Amino acid sequence: MYEIDATHDPKRKSWVESANAPDADFPIQNLPFGRFRPAGSSEAFRIGVAIGDQVLDLRAAGLIDTDDMNALMDATPAERQQLRKKISEGLTLQSAKQTTWQQALVPQSACEYTVPCRVGDYTDFYTGIHHATTVGKLFRPDNPLMPNYKWVPIGYHGRASSLVVSGTTVKRPNGQTKAADAQAPTLGPSQRLDYELELGYYISQGNAQGSPIDIENAEAHLFGVGMFNDWSARDLQAWEYQPLGPFLSKNFSSTVAPWIVTMEALAPFRAPFNRAEDDPQPLPYLDGKINRKQGQIDILLEVLIQTAKMRDAGDAPVRLTRGSALDAAYWTAAQLVAHHTVNGCNLQAGDLLGSGTLSGSTADSAGSLLELTAGGKNPIQLPNGEKRTFLQNGDTLILRGWCERDGVVRIGLGEAVGTVQG
Template sequence: MYTIDATHAPQRKSWVEAANAPGADFPIQNLPFGRFRRAGSNEAFRIGVAIGDQVLDLRAAGLIATDDMNTLMAATPANRLQLRHAISDGLTAGSPAQGEWKKALVPQEQCEYTLPCRVGDYTDFYTGIHHATTVGKLFRPDNPLLPNYQWVPIGYHGRASSLVISGTAIRRPNGQTKAPDAEVPTFGPSRRLDYELELGYYIGQGNTLGAPISIDDAEAHLFGLGMFNDWSARDLQAWEYQPLGPFLSKNFGSTVSPWIVTMEALAPFRSPFVRPEGDPQPLPYLDGAGNRQQGQIDITLQVLIQTAQMRAAGETPVQLSSGRASEAAYWTAAQLVAHHTVNGCNLQPGDLFGSGTLSGTTPESAGSLLEMSMGGKNPVTLPNGETRSFLQDGDTLILRGWCEREGAVRIGLGEASGTIQG
């Protein structure tokens, strides 16, 4: 497990003044990693750390000798912690590195970003129990939660090639759909396009094929996390998902945020993993003292929407929902790593796990329009009078997340956004 140290101290301030602003996503206590270059340039993407409204070019600052994020992610936790301390010390107010490091700063508004790392494999889990229950009620009113859910982390292997960086437009997918009263399916664009509010967990060090990762060692193999929107075509999925699960309804695009907030940065925001009374306890390979004590991560999650009509009128995005990851997730990130590898599956640096839709118990904390509109039966009314059962062309969805707790400095995950195109 990762521990609180001097890099988390609330009194630590940066010579990058924007990092000291109350409520800033990227104070010196955060230091998330991403890959950037100057907007409009043909430069190679470089590894940077977000600080305030700037990006620190780590190679230009003399901190690393590579532009390969996966190489950095494969480092041991001890080496990663050493790098975090070096970055934090150099960015601290009064640091002798300030003069030289100023030259390695690039304003974020002048940057463009790519995927924060090379993702070889992507697995989407289904850890949001309230989402699973609500969606189950829509399709199986008498048996909403299948019996395996409380025993095994449910997941499927997704398509890494269609992962896109925040800001990339999402084209409405085509595919087969079948109305309940129709004899044959039809082909055309999805009419029930939806978003899914998720977290993406990134693997650091991998494991050898045939060598499972124990629950007690699992967090050492996690590099960090970011915001994740696993867009979903609900009508395509309803027709195709039996018996093997999602296919074309999911692989047309999934949006990730530019920044990976490291496990080290998240140390002050951990909470116990506790199963509700009466639920089965995890099997031994999914149960460990460290996971019980602080396996969950307290993250506030938010979804905003800006329709084409709102944009034309100069109106800012409005909130669709807000909730907490620790209340939504039935399984912890460490349990996902332990389960994924218990059969000997080998993970590699940069592999991505989707958490699954993280919904609370109320419509105001739902992580998808499918839930908010109860399968389209109860359209959501926006402040400007527009309604939404599912996404329309021109809609921009913005996912945000942050951690805050008394005695710690608030840190943000940035955002994952995308606009639907017809």
């Protein structure tokens, strides 16, 4: 369990003034990790921590002696907590480190970023029960959820090589599609390109092959959480997904935010995990006291769109949906880790587990256009008069997440941004 300590103190302020703004994503209570370098340079990416509108270069500050993010993630929970304490104390107002650490700060606006760690393997789950139900109704109105859904965390292995960092353009994929009245499929660009609002859970220390991770120890194997957009070609998906699930409809690109918010930073925003009495209770390997007490994470989620026409007119992005991970996720991150390894599968530091689309229980909290438009039948109207069923070339999607509670400093997960290119 990650405890609330002095690093979460709402009274703690930073000598980096921008970190003290009430709406800042990266106050001193957050301290997310990422990899950066000066924009336009060919330097190697370095490990940094976001503080206000700056990045603290951890190696330049004398805090670490490596540029290997995965090695840092492979540290023990105690070692990671100690590093967080040192960073927090050094950035605190009137710290003796201010004079020297100011030289290790770089404006975020002057940086470029990459995927925050080396992702060796990526697994996408399907924890959003409202998403699964709504999408299931499109294909199976009388039986939207498959019989195994409430018993087993459903997932499939994705493609780590096509993970890209926020700001990278997303090229519209080609693939096979088949019209209902056609005799044969055709090859061409997807006409039903969609986004999926997800969270990405990053693994810290892995496990030996053949040695499952117990549910009570699963939290110790989680480094943190980041925003995640699993771009999806719905027309390719409809033709290919049986019998083995998604393939080309998913593996062309997935966008991650540049920052990983650590499990330590999320300690004040935990919530109990409960199953409805009329739902199946988790099997013993997916059930534990720690998970019951604080397995869920209270994260608010938002999706915005800015079309090419809006951008040309100088119009700001508009919100498509806003919801909560608490309202969406049927399984916790710890349960995903326990299930992934129960057969002996070995996870490694830097592995990524996607949550699956986190749609809320209301129409305005849906996590994909597939749901918002009822499979394309009900176009959404944008304020400038444009309509959308699925994404068009030039559309920019912005996924955001943040945590806020009374008596606690708000922290943000940053953004996962991508623009569709023809």
